[in-house]
Amino acid sequence: MSETPEPAAGRSAAGSKEKGRVRHPLARFLVRRVLLAVLMAWGITLVTFVLTNLVPGDPVAANLGQRALGDPAIVAQWRADHGLDKPLWQQYLLHLQGLVQGDLGTSQQSHRPVSQDLAEYVPATLELAGAAILVSLVLGVAFGVIAALRRDRLPDHTLRVLSLIGISVPTFWLALVAFYVFFYRLQLTPGSGRVDAALGAAPPVTGLATVDALLAGRWDIFTSAVGHLITPALVLALYTIGLLTRFTRSAVLEVLGQDYVRAARAKGLPGRTILFRYVLRSALVPVITVAGLAFGSLLSGTVLVEAIFAWPGIGQYAYKSATTLDLPAVMGVGLVVGVVYLVINLIVDVLYGVIDPRVRLQ
Amino acid sequence: MTLDIAGLKVTIGGKDILRGVDLRLEAGKVHGLAGESGSGKTMTGLAVLGLLPHGAKASGSITLGERDLLRLPPKELNRVRGGEVAMVFQDPATSLHPMLTIGTQLTEHMRHHLRLGKAEARERAIELLGKVRIPGPAEAYGRFPHQFSGGMRQRIAIAIALACSPKVLIADEPTTALDVTVQAGVLRLLRGLCDELGLAVLLVTHDLGVMSAVADEVSVMKDGLVVESGPRGRVLREPEHAYTRALLDSLPDTEVR
Amino acid sequence: MRRRDPLARGGLLRRLPQAWRQPLAVTGAVLAVAWLVIALVAPVLAPHDPLAQDLPRLAAPGPGHWFGTDQLGRDILSRVMYGARVSIPLTLLLVALSVLIGGLLGACAGYFGRWVDETIMRVADLVFAFPTVILAMVVAAALGASLTNAVLAVLVVAWPAYARVTRGLVLGVREREFVLSGRLLGFSVWRSLRVDVLPNVTGPVLVLATLDIGTALLLLSGLSFLGLGAKPPSPEWGAMVASGVEVFDSWWVATFPGLAILTVVLAFNFLGDTLRDALDPRTARAIKERAL
Numbered sequence: 001m002s003e004t005p006e007p008a009a010g011r012s013a014a015g016s017k018e019k020g021r022v023r024h025p026l027a028r029f030l031v032r033r034v035l036l037a038v039l040m041a042w043g044i045t046l047v048t049f050v051l052t053n054l055v056p057g058d059p060v061a062a063n064l065g066q067r068a069l070g071d072p073a074i075v076a077q078w079r080a081d082h083g084l085d086k087p088l089w090q091q092y093l094l095h096l097q098g099l100v101q102g103d104l105g106t107s108q109q110s111h112r113p114v115s116q117d118l119a120e121y122v123p124a125t126l127e128l129a130g131a132a133i134l135v136s137l138v139l140g141v142a143f144g145v146i147a148a149l150r151r152d153r154l155p156d157h158t159l160r161v162l163s164l165i166g167i168s169v170p171t172f173w174l175a176l177v178a179f180y181v182f183f184y185r186l187q188l189t190p191g192s193g194r195v196d197a198a199l200g201a202a203p204p205v206t207g208l209a210t211v212d213a214l215l216a217g218r219w220d221i222f223t224s225a226v227g228h229l230i231t232p233a234l235v236l237a238l239y240t241i242g243l244l245t246r247f248t249r250s251a252v253l254e255v256l257g258q259d260y261v262r263a264a265r266a267k268g269l270p271g272r273t274i275l276f277r278y279v280l281r282s283a284l285v286p287v288i289t290v291a292g293l294a295f296g297s298l299l300s301g302t303v304l305v306e307a308i309f310a311w312p313g314i315g316q317y318a319y320k321s322a323t324t325l326d327l328p329a330v331m332g333v334g335l336v337v338g339v340v341y342l343v344i345n346l347i348v349d350v351l352y353g354v355i356d357p358r359v360r361l362q
Numbered sequence: 363m364t365l366d367i368a369g370l371k372v373t374i375g376g377k378d379i380l381r382g383v384d385l386r387l388e389a390g391k392v393h394g395l396a397g398e399s400g401s402g403k404t405m406t407g408l409a410v411l412g413l414l415p416h417g418a419k420a421s422g423s424i425t426l427g428e429r430d431l432l433r434l435p436p437k438e439l440n441r442v443r444g445g446e447v448a449m450v451f452q453d454p455a456t457s458l459h460p461m462l463t464i465g466t467q468l469t470e471h472m473r474h475h476l477r478l479g480k481a482e483a484r485e486r487a488i489e490l491l492g493k494v495r496i497p498g499p500a501e502a503y504g505r506f507p508h509q510f511s512g513g514m515r516q517r518i519a520i521a522i523a524l525a526c527s528p529k530v531l532i533a534d535e536p537t538t539a540l541d542v543t544v545q546a547g548v549l550r551l552l553r554g555l556c557d558e559l560g561l562a563v564l565l566v567t568h569d570l571g572v573m574s575a576v577a578d579e580v581s582v583m584k585d586g587l588v589v590e591s592g593p594r595g596r597v598l599r600e601p602e603h604a605y606t607r608a609l610l611d612s613l614p615d616t617e618v619r
Numbered sequence: 620m621r622r623r624d625p626l627a628r629g630g631l632l633r634r635l636p637q638a639w640r641q642p643l644a645v646t647g648a649v650l651a652v653a654w655l656v657i658a659l660v661a662p663v664l665a666p667h668d669p670l671a672q673d674l675p676r677l678a679a680p681g682p683g684h685w686f687g688t689d690q691l692g693r694d695i696l697s698r699v700m701y702g703a704r705v706s707i708p709l710t711l712l713l714v715a716l717s718v719l720i721g722g723l724l725g726a727c728a729g730y731f732g733r734w735v736d737e738t739i740m741r742v743a744d745l746v747f748a749f750p751t752v753i754l755a756m757v758v759a760a761a762l763g764a765s766l767t768n769a770v771l772a773v774l775v776v777a778w779p780a781y782a783r784v785t786r787g788l789v790l791g792v793r794e795r796e797f798v799l800s801g802r803l804l805g806f807s808v809w810r811s812l813r814v815d816v817l818p819n820v821t822g823p824v825l826v827l828a829t830l831d832i833g834t835a836l837l838l839l840s841g842l843s844f845l846g847l848g849a850k851p852p853s854p855e856w857g858a859m860v861a862s863g864v865e866v867f868d869s870w871w872v873a874t875f876p877g878l879a880i881l882t883v884v885l886a887f888n889f890l891g892d893t894l895r896d897a898l899d900p901r902t903a904r905a906i907k908e909r910a911l
Contacts (some may be wrong), residue, residue, distance in 0.1 A: 040748070047745055069364040161643070164892060170837055172844045172862050173877030180867055222430075259456035266411050267522070268443030277470075281461055288864040300752030304841055308864065318753055319845055322760035330757060337753055356461050357506045 002240045030142065030340070037346045041141035045099060045167055048334035049092050070138040095331070105328030109320060117317060121213070122336060123207025124194060125306070125313030129298045130208075131233040136177040136240035136298075137291060144248020144287075145280070147281045159245055168240025172304040175235045179308055182231055191230045192310030196224040232309045236301045258282070285356055292348035296341050363529045364388050365410065365447070365562055369422035372405055372414060373585075376476040377516045381586040382422070386436055387530060387562040392553065394577030394594065395566045396609065401583040403566045407532045410564075411449055412439050415600040426530070445475040452535040454515035459508040465516050494551060497596035500588050513544035517551060524555065531556075532564045537572060549576050572614055575600055582606045620665025625834070641896075647889025654883050658703035667694035669701040669854045677869045687871035689752040689862060695871060698854035699879050705766075705855045707883065710836045713770050713777070714824075717835070718828050720774070728782065729789030740786070751776050755838060759847040763807035769848035771837045777831070784827055822898055830891035833884035840880050851908070856880050 084093075098104065104114035147159040171296045194209045195201050202221045204211040210229065213222035248261045255261060258281060302315035314333060323330035352359050371449075372380040374618040380402045386394050398581040408414050410424055410431060421486040424431040431442065451457035458467060458520045468490065479485065484503065491499035508513055516536060523531055533609035537545040548572040553576045567573060569583060573580055576595065583604065589595045601607045639744045657664065667684075672692040682689040686695035690796065729796040746754065759772035763782070792798060840857030842848040849855030853863075856876040861872025 043745075044748060047748070120893055144393050160892075164643075164888050165885060168833055168878055168881055168888050170840060170844075170857075170860070170880045170884075172841060173873065173880065174856075176860065176864060176867060176873050177877070184868065226427055234878050259451055259453065260459040262413055263449070263451055263457040263519075264459070266413060266443055266449040268440045269471055269474060270440070273470070273474070274671040276461055277462070282459070296750040297752075303756060304844065323758050323764075323846065325760065330760075334749070334757065335752070338749055341748065342633065342751060358460055 008242050017207075026353060029359070030350060033159035033346060033349050033353070037342055044338035044342065045096060045335060046092070048331050048338065051094055075119055076226040084140050099335075103261070104332040107329040107332075108326040108361060109324055109329065114328050117329065118314070118332055118336055119207075120312045121312060121317045122340075124209075124311060125299070125315060126340075127210065127315060128236065128297040128302060128311060129295065130308075131229050132236040132240065132301075133291065133295050135233060136237045136244055136294065139237075140241045140244025141248050141284075141287060143245040143276075145252055145309055146156075147245065147249040149275075151253065156249075159249075163242040166238050166245070170238065171235065171239060171240060171301045172308070174238060175232070175305045177234050178231050190224070190228050192228075194228050194311065195221060196228075197338050208239055228309075232305055232311055236298055239301065240298060243294055243297075244290065245289065248283065248287050251286045252279060255279050256281045266331060275342040281355060284353060286353050288348050289357075292344050295344050299340065363427050363565075363598075364561065365530050365609075366425040367406065367410070367422070368425070370409060370424065371421045372402075372409055372418055374415060374418045379418070379556050379586055380409070381422075381440070383583070383586070383588055383589065385564075385581055385591075388579075389529065389562045389565055391558065391578040392556050392563040392565055392600045393579045393581065394573035395564060395581050395583060396568065396570055397583035398568060398587075398609075400561060403568075403583050404534055405419070405480055406583070407449065407534050407564060407566050410530075410532060411443050411447060416444060422476070440520075444471045444528070445526045446461050446528050447530040447532065448526070448528040450516070450523050450531065450533045451517050452534050453539040454507070454519045455539070457519060458522075460516060463504055463506055464510075468503075468518075468522050471522075472525045482558055486606070487521075487525070488527060493555075496520045497520070510542050511544075513548060516540060520548075520551065524559070527559075527575065528561070530562045530564070532566070534566045535568070536565070538567065540568065542548040545572070546575075551573065552576060570598070627713060630894045633846075635678075641893050643889045644893035647886045647893065650882055650886035651890060653870045654703055654707060654886065657700055658707045661697075661704055665694075665697035665700045665719055667697040669693065669698040670852050677866060679869070680871050686705075686875045687869070689859075690866055690869075692854075695859075695875050699856070699875050701896070702859065702876060703856045703883075705834060705849065705853060706840065706857075706880075709766065709770060710832055710839060712827050713773055713835045713839065714832050716774055717777040717831070718781055721778035722824060724778065725785030725787075726789050727783035729786035730793060736786070739782060743782050746776060746779045751838065752841060754784070756845060756847060759842050762848065764847045766849045767845070768835045769839060769842040772842065772847075773835060776838070777835065779825065781827065785800045785824060788823060789906060792820065826891060826898055828895055829887055832887040833891075836880060836884055855857040883892060886910060 073226045080248055089344065107113065107114045107117050110117055138272055143159050143163070147156045148290060150156050195213075199221050201209060202216040202218050205212050205215050209225040213219075213225050261274065261278055264274045268360075269278075280317070299314075302311075302313055304315070305311070306313045306315035307319070314336065317329065318337070320326070321333055367383055367385040367462065368464065370380050370383040370385075371378070381407055383393070383402070385393070385406065390555050392474040395403045395406065405414065409420055411432065414420060420432055420457075422432065426442065426446065429438075429442075431447075434442065455538065458464070465484065465487060469478075472483045472486060473480070482604065488499045488503055491502055496502050496514055497516055502510075502518075507518070510518065516539075520533075520536075531552075536552065537548050540548060549572060552563065552565070555561060565573065565577060577594045580594045580597040581588050582597070584605050590597060590601060590606045597606065598610065601610060650703070653669075670693065674684055674688045674692045674694055675691055676688060676692045678688045679683055684694050684696065688694055688700060689698075722737050728736040755769075755772040755776045758775050759769050762771060798811060801811050801815045809848035838847060840860070843855045843857030844861045846858075846861065849858045851858065856879050859876035860880075862871045863869070863876070866872055
C-alpha cells in the first residue's frame with residue numbers, strides 16, 4: 001500500500017461554498033452527534049437515579065445493623081442524613097446539582113466521596129479494558145480476515161471452532177484457571193495488583209500504570225505493569241476475540257461478494273490494495289459497531305475478573321456497592337459506566353462518519 | 363488487436379454454464395451479445411477477465427493478440443485487466459466503491475499500470491471526465507459516487523474503464539439499470555468512444571433494442587452456446603435461427619429496425 | 620392455517636437434514652443431548668448425594684470421587700450432575716421467556732408503529748445503554764440475592780435484543796402483499812399477526828434464541844458466581860466455581876463446574892451456528908452443493 005488513498009484533510013464540501021460560509025458536512029455531523037451524546041448523558045443520570053431509588057431493596061436494611069434497625073429514631077435519623085426523607089423529585093434535583101459540582105455523594109462503605117472512589121478505580125479498569133480491546137481488535141480482525149480469505153479451507157474451519165470456543169468460555173472461570181496455571185503452577189506471571197508492590201507505582205498522571213511509568217521514564221515499573229496486565233487482559237479479551245473473529249469474517253465475506261470488489265479486480269489492482277482499500281474499509285464499518293458493543297461487554301467482564309486478580313478497579317467497586325446497596329456508590333458507578341459507554345459509542349459514530357461519507361448526510 | 367474466444371467451456375459445481383462459445387471482437391467495432399438471463403452471456407464477459415465465480419473451471423481459448431488469457435499466470439493477467447481489457451458493470455450504484463472519491467477510483471489503476479504521478483493522473487482523470495461529458499470535472503474529481511445521478515455514475519464507470527487506454531472494452535448490461543431517458547445518452551457515448559478510440563467493444567445485453575442502436579456485429583446466445591452470429595442488419599432482419607426469431611418476435615414492432 | 624412468505628427460501632424444517640451432516644452440528648447435538656440426559660437422570664446416575672458432606676474434604680480426583688471433593692466434603696461429580704438440573708432448565712426457561720416477552724413487544728412495536736413503537740424502543744435503548752453484567756448485577760442486587768431474582772435480572776437485560784430483531788422482521792414483512800391481502804380479506808389485527816406475520820418471523824428468532832442459550836447460561840452462572848444468584852448449598856455451577864476461588868490450589872473444586880458450563884454453552888453455540896448457516900440462503904446452497 002503506497003499512500004493514503006484519499007484526501008483526508010481538505011475534503012471538498014458536498015454542498016456549494018456559499019459566500020463566506022463553508023458548510024462542511026463532517027463538522028455538522030460531529031456537532032450533531034456530540035449534542036445527542038450530551039442529551040443521552042442527561043438521560044443516563046435520570047435513569048440511574050430512578051433505577052437505584054425505585055428498587056424494592058431498602059438501603060436502610062442493608063446498611064444498619066440488626067439492633068439499629070429496631071430503633072425507629074436511628075432509622076429516621078439515618079434516612080434524614082442521607083436525604084431519603086425528601087420527595088423523590090427533590091432528591092433528583094439535589095443529585096443533579098451535586099453532579100454539576102462534581103459531588104456524587106459519599107460512599108457508605110468507604111466513607112469517602114464517591115467521586116474520589118471513582119477517580120481512583122476508573123483508570124485501573126480503563127487500563128485493563130483498554131488493553132483488552134486493543135488485543136481483541138488486532139487479533140480478532142486479523143483472524144476474521146484470514147478466515148474469510150481462506151473460506152471453507154482449514155484455517156477457516158479451525159478459526160471458526162476456536163472462536164466458538166472463545167465465546168463459550170465463562171470469563172470468571174477462565175480467570176481462575178489462568179491465575180492457577182500461570183501464577184500458581186508455572187509462576188510465569190505476577191499474581192495480583194497492577195504493579196510489583198516492591199517497586200511502587202509511578203507518579204500518577206493519567207492513572208494508567210503503564211502510561212504513567214512511561215511518562216516517568218521508569219522501564220522497570222513499565223515492564224512490571226505490563227506483566228501484571230497481560231493475564232487479566234487476555235482473559236477478558238478471549239470472548240471479544242471470538243466475537244470479533246466471527247463478525248469480521250462475515251463482514252469481509254459480505255464485502256467480498258460486492259460488485260465493487262469485482263470491479264476493482266477488473267481494474268487489475270494488486271491484491272493488497274484491494275484488500276486494504278476496498279474490502280477492509282467497507283468491512284470495518286460493521287466491525288466498529290461490534291467493537292463498541294464489545295467494549296461494553298469488556299466493562300461487564302471486569303466485574304467478574306477484577307476480584308480474582310486483585311485489580312483495584314470499578315468492577316470490584318460496582319460489585320461491593322451493589323451488594324451493600326450503597327446507593328450513592330451504585331449511582332456513581334452507573335453514571336460512570338453509562339457515560340463511558342456513551343463516549344465509546346460516540347467515538348464509533350464519529351468513526352463511521354469519517355470512514356463512510358454517505359453517513360454524514362444523515 | 364482482436365479478441366478471439368474459441369470453444370470456451372465453463373463449468374461451475376458440475377453444471378455446464380458455457381458449452382463451447384465462439385466469438386470474435388474487432389477493433390473499432392461494437393459486438394452485441396444478446397440472450398436471456400441464464401444464457402451465459404455475462405459469464406462470457408467475466409471469463410475474459412478471469413473473474414468467474416469461486417469454483418468455476420474454464421477451458422478453450424481466449425486469445426488477445428498472441429496470448430491466451432486463460433493460460434496466463436495471475437500476475438500477467440492482472441496487467442491485462444484494466445490495462446488492455448476493461449469492463450463496465452451493470453449497476454454503477456454497486457460497482458463503484460461508496461466510500462472512495464471518484465478521483466481515487468479513476469486514478470488508482472492509472473498509477474498502478476501506467477506508473478503516473480499523482481498530479482499527472484489527476485489531470486488525465488479530469489480530462490477523461492470531460493470526455494464522458496461530466497459537467498464540472500475538476501470539482502467532480504473530489505466527490506463521492508452517491509453525489510451523482512445514475513446516468514452520470516455509469517459515465518464515470520466508463521471513464522474509469524478507459525483510464526489506462528485499453529484496447530478492449532466489455533460492457534455488461536451497461537444501460538439496464540438506468541432510466542430509459544438516460545440510456546440513449548450512454549449508448550451514444552459508447553458508440554462515439556468506440557469509433558474515436560478504435561476500441562473493440564463487447565456489448566452484453568438482453569435488450570435487442572439497445573443492440574440495434576449501436577452494434578455492428580450481433581451474436582445470440584442460448585443455454586451456453588452461440589446460436590447465431592453475423593452483421594447486425596442481417597441478423598435482426600433475416601434471422602436464421604428459430605431462437606433469434608422468437609426473441610425478435612417478442613419485441614414490440616416499433617423497437618427494432 | 621399458516622400462510623408462508625412466498626419469497627422465503629423454504630422452511631426451517633426442510634433444511635435441517637442437510638445441516639445435520641455438519642460435524643459441528645453433530646458435536647453440538649450430542650453434547651446437548653448428553654447434558655439433557657444427565658439433567659434428567661442425575662438422581663439415578665450420581666454416585667453420591669450432592670448435599671451430603673460425608674466424604675474427606677478437598678480430596679483430589681480419584682476412585683470414589685472422580686471429580687474430587689470440596690471443602691465441605693461433598694462429591695463434586697454428583698454436584699456437577701445435579702447442577703445440570705438447576706442451570707439447564709432455568710436457562711431454557713429464561714430464553715423462552717425472553718423470546719416470548721421480547722418477541723411480543725417487538726412484534727407489537729413493528730406492527731402498530733407510532734407511539735407503541737417509540738416507547739418500546741426507547742426503553743430497549745435504555746437497557747442497551749448499559750453493559751449487560753453491570754445492569755443485571757444492579758437489578759439482582761436490588762431485588763435480593765436469589766436464583767429467581769437472578770433469572771429476572773437476566774430477563775430484564777435480555778428481552779430488548781429480541782424486541783429489536785422481531786420489530787425489524789415484522790417491519791420487513793408487514794408491507795408485503797400477502798399480509799396486506801390478509802387484512803383486505805377481513806383478518807383482524809391479531810389474526811393477521813398470528814397467521815401471517817409471526818410464522819415468518821420465527822426462523823431467525825429461533826437461531827438467535829439458540830445462540831442466546833449460551834449467553835444466558837454464562838450470565839446466570841456469572842451472577843451466581845458473584846453471589847447474587849443461587850444460594851448455598853444449591854449445586855449451581857457458578858456458585859460452585861465461586862466456592863473454588865478460596866481454595867484455588869485444590870484446582871478440581873472450580874475446574875469441573877466451569878467445564879460443565881463451558882460444554883453446555885459450547886453445545887448450544889455449535890448448534891446455533893450451524894442453524895444460522897442453514898437459514899442463510901447463500902450458505903445453505905453451499906452446504907447443499909457440498910452434500911451432493
